Amino acid sequence: MIYLDSAATSFQKPEAVGHAMETALRKMSSPGRGGYPEAMQAAETLLSCRTELAELFHVPEPEQVVFTMNATHGLNIAIKSLVPYGGRVVISGYEHNAVTRPLAALAADIRVARAPLFRPDLMSEAFEKAITPDVDAVICTHVSNVFGAVQPVEAVAAICRERGVPFIIDASQSAGVLPLNMAALGAAFIAMPGHKGLYGPQGTGVLLCCEKAETSPLMEGGTGSVSIQQEMPEFLPDRLEAGTHNVPGIAGLLEGVRFVREMGEEAICVHERKLALRASEGLREISGVTVCARRDLFDQTGVLSFVAQGLDSELVGNALADAGFAVRAGMHCAPLAHRTAGTIDSGTVRLSFSVFNREEEVDLLLKALPEILQRLSN
Amino acid sequence: MEQYWIIARSVTYAQRMERVLAAAGIRTRIFRAPRELSNLGCAYAVELTGGVNPALAILRNAGLYPAKLYLLQQGKYVELSL
Numbered sequence: 427m428i429y430l431d432s433a434a435t436s437f438q439k440p441e442a443v444g445h446a447m448e449t450a451l452r453k454m455s456s457p458g459r460g461g462y463p464e465a466m467q468a469a470e471t472l473l474s475c476r477t478e479l480a481e482l483f484h485v486p487e488p489e490q491v492v493f494t495m496n497a498t499h500g501l502n503i504a505i506k507s508l509v510p511y512g513g514r515v516v517i518s519g520y521e522h523n524a525v526t527r528p529l530a531a532l533a534a535d536i537r538v539a540r541a542p543l544f545r546p547d548l549m550s551e552a553f554e555k556a557i558t559p560d561v562d563a564v565i566c567t568h569v570s571n572v573f574g575a576v577q578p579v580e581a582v583a584a585i586c587r588e589r590g591v592p593f594i595i596d597a598s599q600s601a602g603v604l605p606l607n608m609a610a611l612g613a614a615f616i617a618m619p620g621h622k623g624l625y626g627p628q629g630t631g632v633l634l635c636c637e638k639a640e641t642s643p644l645m646e647g648g649t650g651s652v653s654i655q656q657e658m659p660e661f662l663p664d665r666l667e668a669g670t671h672n673v674p675g676i677a678g679l680l681e682g683v684r685f686v687r688e689m690g691e692e693a694i695c696v697h698e699r700k701l702a703l704r705a706s707e708g709l710r711e712i713s714g715v716t717v718c719a720r721r722d723l724f725d726q727t728g729v730l731s732f733v734a735q736g737l738d739s740e741l742v743g744n745a746l747a748d749a750g751f752a753v754r755a756g757m758h759c760a761p762l763a764h765r766t767a768g769t770i771d772s773g774t775v776r777l778s779f780s781v782f783n784r785e786e787e788v789d790l791l792l793k794a795l796p797e798i799l800q801r802l803s804n
Numbered sequence: 805m806e807q808y809w810i811i812a813r814s815v816t817y818a819q820r821m822e823r824v825l826a827a828a829g830i831r832t833r834i835f836r837a838p839r840e841l842s843n844l845g846c847a848y849a850v851e852l853t854g855g856v857n858p859a860l861a862i863l864r865n866a867g868l869y870p871a872k873l874y875l876l877q878q879g880k881y882v883e884l885s886l
Contacts, residue, residue, distance in 0.1 A: 458815040461836035461848070469815045473823075476816075487867075489816055651814035653845030664814050 428787045429752045433571050433599060433729050433778030435621045435628055437752070442681040443625060450677035456670050458650025468673045475680040476663070482687055483616065484607040485634050492633040492663045493676060497598040498524040499644070500617030500633035503666055504594045505565065507642040508614065509534055513562040518549065518577055519766030520570040523759045525596060529565075537561075543570075543767050544720050546578040553582045563592050563614070568606070569599035572763045572774060573718050574702065574729030576604065583611040592639070598622060601632075602686045603695045603727055614639045623694070623780075624686060626679030629672050641665055694781045698728025701779040701788055705730055708792035714799060718767065718774060731774035737802050739773035745798045746775070751791050753777055805854035809881060810863075811837050811847050811872040818848035824866045825852070830859055841874055841881060860886075 429437040450471065455462075457469035476488035485491055494500040505528045509515055512533050517525060519540040529536055539552035557564055564586050568579050579595055586593040592614035597606055602623030608616055613636065620630030635641060643658045647668030652659045659665050686694065702723055709717045714735040719726055734742050743755025756773040757764060764770040777791070812818035818834045825832050830852065837849040852859055856873070863869070874881040 461834075466815075466834065469819060473816060473819045488820070649814070650846060651844065652847075654843065655845065659814070661813065661817075663816065 427750050427752055428790060430777045430779065430783065430787070430791065431752045431754050432622065432780035432783075433758075433776060434754055435619075436623065436625050436780045436782075438780060438782040439625050439627070439678075440681060440685040442685065443627065443678040446681045447627060447674040447678040450674040454673050454677070456673065468671075471673065471677050471680060472671060475676050475683065478680060478683045478687065479632055479634075482683060483601075483634055484609045486609060486637065489662045490608075490635045490637060492635055492666045493671060494617070494631035494633050494666075495629055495672070496621070496631040497596065497617045497619040498631075500615070500631050501525055501565075501594070501596060502528050503633055503641070503644050504615035504617055505529065505563070506532070506644060507640055508563040508592050508594070510562065514560060516553065516556045516561055516564045518553075518566045520573070520575065520577065520763040521565065521567055521760070522571055522596065522598065522763070523761070524598075525565050525567070526762055538762070538766075539566075540766055543573055543575050543718065544725055546576065546581075546725055550578045550581040550585075553578075554585055557582075557585050557589055557591055559589050559591065561589075561591050563594055565594045565596065567596040567598070568604065569727050569729065570760070570763055571599050571729065572758045572760050572769075572776060573731050573767060574599070574726045574778075576600075576725040576727060580611065583613055587612045599727065599729060602683075603691055603698065605691055608634050608636065612636070620675070620679040620682065624679060625682030627675050630675040630679045632679075633666065635662055635666070643668065645669065689781060695727060697781055698779045698783075699723060699726070701783055701785065702726065702728045702730045702777070704785055704788045705777055705791070708788065709795075712792075712796050712799065714803070715795075718769065728779035729776065730778070731769075731776045733769060733772050733774055734799050734802075737799065739775050741802055742775050742799070745802055746791075746795070749794050749798060751794070806856070807876040808852045808856045808859075809837065809841065809874040809876075810850040810852060810859075810870040811842050811844075811874070812850060813844060813847060813871050815848050817868070818850050820866075821850050821863055821868050821870075824862060824868060825850075825859055828859075828862050830855065830862070841883075842872065844871060847871060
């Protein structure tokens, strides 16, 4: 199988990730409960992971790094901490259901900052017009999970700082690929999965919290601290980490983060973009295929969508799977993004690359696709 | 040399204290604090031998503050004011 679905989850992981998880299963128990070596080793692993993440994302203190199950979990914490029922928010036109569904559940008054794909200048202007001081929160995905479009979070962060409005960044597709500086951005929260660009296992996620962020626990329960008190602790990370940690997962995530730091985000991004560009150029040569990207892949990462004229994207995705290519097709849990981009009826077929993909894999897909599309069209 | 227990609000906090003090060349040991020494319900203690004032200054500079501080005196732990 040629895996081209890293925007869903990175399938190939550094070897150290699996080894670390196995070690954790065999040698570590639960942190913050006992005082014996296996518990302290677990605690040490968690702190090491928090510290690596704090350094990668320029977070002042490791305690501001909260472990979650995934980015969706982190986004729910962030949104429900800042947005009251019926509250007012501004979002981009490319948000994932992990943002729009919690807002729907809150019956939020949503202003959508719309702009065409790959026009970060127009996106900045749209946010500038939409953000007023009465807004409870601004939420923006750093990179569209459908189109790979990089959104102007630095500019949006500056507007939010100036107007005193809290900012939540969905870094699901950018963590480990694009630089993110929590301190410089001044964001209230940055949510990310551990299992995509950070190369950790599924079941891990990270929520970066600014020091002054108001936080509302999504779950209450045991934290191994301040147990007499019946309210969740006031301090992070305990306030947002009720229950037993996913120690094997976090041990694996620690190795994934170390891998990213060793490789460097820039090198990873350059590699992935190069593959996306190769794919984009090849796809444009195929009759009936429309690539949802600029020719130069300006402001785009290694996520690329295309539409096959007259064909259901899910059929194309299935046919590619039968031919040994793992891709994703359809709505990608982001109907808002498709509405904004004009692909709501067709959906798209998405290719998404990791640092482990090779040019030969792109070439094999480009060789196989024309015959697949021909067969589906007949 | 006198033995001190610095009570931390959580294991993460205790570990941060341990790391900051280790970076300053001060050896410590972390363990679960006896319940009678903490009104937190559960807490971790950072054990320190001698030199408590420099250690507390190092922790303060790092933005770390003990929940409580005890001195072992004649087999009993006596709470000290912070």
